[in-house]
Amino acid sequence: MTCQEVLECLDDYVDGQLPEDDARELREHVESCCTCREEEAAARVLASHVAGLPKSVPPARELWPGIAVRLDALEAPRRAWKFRVNGLALLTAAATLAVIAAGAYSFLEGGAARRDGPAPGIVLSSTPAACLGSDAGLEQAQAEQLAALRDCEKALAPQTIRIVRENLDILDAASRTLCSAIEEDPANPHLMLRWMALQQRKIGMLAAVVRLSGAG
Amino acid sequence: MERAGESSVRELAEREMAVSGSALEDAVLAERAKAGDRAAFEQLYRGHAGRAYALCLRLAGNAHDAEDLLQEAFVRAWQKLHTFRGDSAFGTWFHRLSVNVVIGALRAKLRMRPADYVECPGRAASASPGLRLDLEAAIAQLPDGARIVFVLHDVEGYRHPEIAALLGIAVGTSKVQLHRARHALRKELGS
Numbered sequence: 162m163t164c165q166e167v168l169e170c171l172d173d174y175v176d177g178q179l180p181e182d183d184a185r186e187l188r189e190h191v192e193s194c195c196t197c198r199e200e201e202a203a204a205r206v207l208a209s210h211v212a213g214l215p216k217s218v219p220p221a222r223e224l225w226p227g228i229a230v231r232l233d234a235l236e237a238p239r240r241a242w243k244f245r246v247n248g249l250a251l252l253t254a255a256a257t258l259a260v261i262a263a264g265a266y267s268f269l270e271g272g273a274a275r276r277d278g279p280a281p282g283i284v285l286s287s288t289p290a291a292c293l294g295s296d297a298g299l300e301q302a303q304a305e306q307l308a309a310l311r312d313c314e315k316a317l318a319p320q321t322i323r324i325v326r327e328n329l330d331i332l333d334a335a336s337r338t339l340c341s342a343i344e345e346d347p348a349n350p351h352l353m354l355r356w357m358a359l360q361q362r363k364i365g366m367l368a369a370v371v372r373l374s375g376a377g
Numbered sequence: 378m379e380r381a382g383e384s385s386v387r388e389l390a391e392r393e394m395a396v397s398g399s400a401l402e403d404a405v406l407a408e409r410a411k412a413g414d415r416a417a418f419e420q421l422y423r424g425h426a427g428r429a430y431a432l433c434l435r436l437a438g439n440a441h442d443a444e445d446l447l448q449e450a451f452v453r454a455w456q457k458l459h460t461f462r463g464d465s466a467f468g469t470w471f472h473r474l475s476v477n478v479v480i481g482a483l484r485a486k487l488r489m490r491p492a493d494y495v496e497c498p499g500r501a502a503s504a505s506p507g508l509r510l511d512l513e514a515a516i517a518q519l520p521d522g523a524r525i526v527f528v529l530h531d532v533e534g535y536r537h538p539e540i541a542a543l544l545g546i547a548v549g550t551s552k553v554q555l556h557r558a559r560h561a562l563r564k565e566l567g568s
Contacts, residue, residue, distance in 0.1 A: 172556050203563040210512050210566070211531045217427030218434055224444055225422055228451045232415065235456065351442055354449060354482055 162186040167197045175204045231358065399424065403467035411458045418458075422451055425468055429475045435528045436479045438517045446482060450475040476533070480543050483525060515565045519558050526551050527558035 162170075162183075167190050173179040174187050191197045343352045403424065409417035429450055433443040454471055461470050516524060525544065529535040530551070537555075541548045 168560075169556075172552070172559060200563070203567055204559065207559060207563050207566065208531070214512065214532060216431060218431035219427045220430045220444060220447065221440060222444070224426065224448055225419060228422065228448050229415070229419075231448065231452045232418075232455055235452070351445070351482065354445055358445065358448070 162190045164190075164194060164197055167191065167194070168200065171200060171204055175201070175208060227358075400466040400468065404463050407458065407461055407463070407467045410455070411461070418451075418455060421454075421467065421471075425471055426451075428468070429471065432472070432475055432528075432533065433479055435513075435516060435532060436476075436483065436525055438519075438521070438524055442482075446479050447475075449482070450478045453478055476529070476543070480525070483521065484544065512562070512566060515562050519561060523554045523558035523561065526554035527562075530555050531559075 167187055170179055170183060170187055174184055179187065191201050339352060339355055343349070346352060403421060406417040406421050406424075410421060426447065430443060430447050433446040433450070434440060437443045437446055450471075454474055457474065461467065516527065519527060526540055529540045529543070530537065535543070537548045537551045540546075540551045544551070
């Protein structure tokens with residue numbers, strides 16, 4: 162067995178998966194070859210260190226609140242929309258809720274005239290094309306969501322409305338940045354993941370507003 | 378080729394988990410969570426976040442993506458709790474789900490890499506002292522394909538056919554990636 166062959170077989174040998182005949186040849190070579198002996202020793206050392214890696218690593222920061230917000234976001238629309246929120250449907254839902262968020266923003270701004278036009282704080286055209294989908298029930302769902310928000314308008318304090326508006330602005334700014342990034346790198350799954358999470362946070366906030374008013 | 382009569386590291390861990398008292402407690406919590414009990418689900422999070430985060434961190438190679446992936450895994454678990462029937466421990470079920478979530482997110486990125494794209498990782502300038510941290514840093518700096526195969530095989534105990542099926546690659550490709558990852562790590566840790 163040559164040094165090159167030893168290197169090619171070394172992983173299987175260390176894992177105990179090399180056929181006995183090959184293993185014997187490898188052992189014979191290693192006994193007489195200092196370089197391969199060092200390689201074998203290094204492979205075993207690496208294996209022992211890997212085995213000693215901790216099975217559990219606590220996150221550097223508390224992540225449950227973010228999960229809870231996303232679960233909130235899932236619960237409210239699921240009840241109203243009656244369709245499964247996963248896969249492409251989740252993307253569709255997220256895109257649609259950006260539209261709902263725009264309506265909510267407009268609604269919170271007050272005034273029928275502003276509700277009829279696009280909300281200044283939310284740029285719908287920045288929604289990535291890859292995130293757009295279609296569903297017959299979405300238009301109806303949007304109308305229902307907006308109706309729920311209208312019902313709770315009078316129960317909300319001006320301070321609350323202002324905070325909601327500020328948060329929508331922040332979320333939208335982040336959304337626009339992510340959309341630009343996705344357009345530049347549409348195959349990047351991390352960007353899409355973050356965009357989805359962002360939309361869900363937006364949904365969660367709107368759902369929380371409705372609940373806060375006592376209408377949810 | 379698998380070792381006859383021997384169980385993989387992962388199978389042993391799963392058995393250990395299945396017979397532990399915490400598995401019974403998890404089963405109760407999972408049942409409550411399936412019924413919509415958010416507090417029970419949070420307890421499951423508290424019990425399993427560290428294990429899942431270690432997986433996400435090593436597979437993703439950075440803390441930022443790992444945090445996103447961990448959150449995504451728990452959100453997905455909440456959505457799929459109705460499919461958990463208690464045939465295995467909750468930890469086992471959730472771990473598999475987490476692997477699928479992470480691999481799903483990374484698969485597109487992995488396919489964008491040329492198959493032979495592997496380079497020796499450079500030592501992290503800010504690496505903390507201690508061999509374990511050096512090893513973690515070296516793993517994190519492996520190219521995506523090599524890192525994912527290495528973590529799944531050597532850390533998580535998956536076998537090449539399972540890895541190949543998960544990643545949509547050939548078994549031979551999985552072996553090559555593992556070989557390159559180990560070689561790069563040996564070189565890095567030996568330098």
